[in-house]
Amino acid sequence: MRVTVDEDRCCGAGQCVLLAPEVFDQRDEDGIVVLLDAEPAPSLHAIVREAAEVCPGAAIAVSEDG
Known part of the structure; x- marks a missing residue:
């Protein structure tokens, strides 16, 4: 799994951190x-x-390619 984030899309809700x-x-x-x-x-x-799915800004991308 590879995770990326788009800071420009992040609204700071913090669900990912929780x-x-x-x-x-x-x-x-x-x-x-x-x-x-x-x-x-x-x-x-x-x-x-789950964090990517609940992100209100859709700022988290998950790639299963590793």
Whole structure:
């Protein structure tokens, strides 16, 4: 799995951070997503997919190609 984020689409809702704090964080100054791990461990794949699905700005993209 490969994860990418589009900071321009992020609205700072923080759902990704709540779901997968090992993979996502937020900038202190504006709440925009920070990607901590672009290739998360297999044990995190399901929760990362969920974070991408619930992102209100559709700022998270997941590629299963690795």
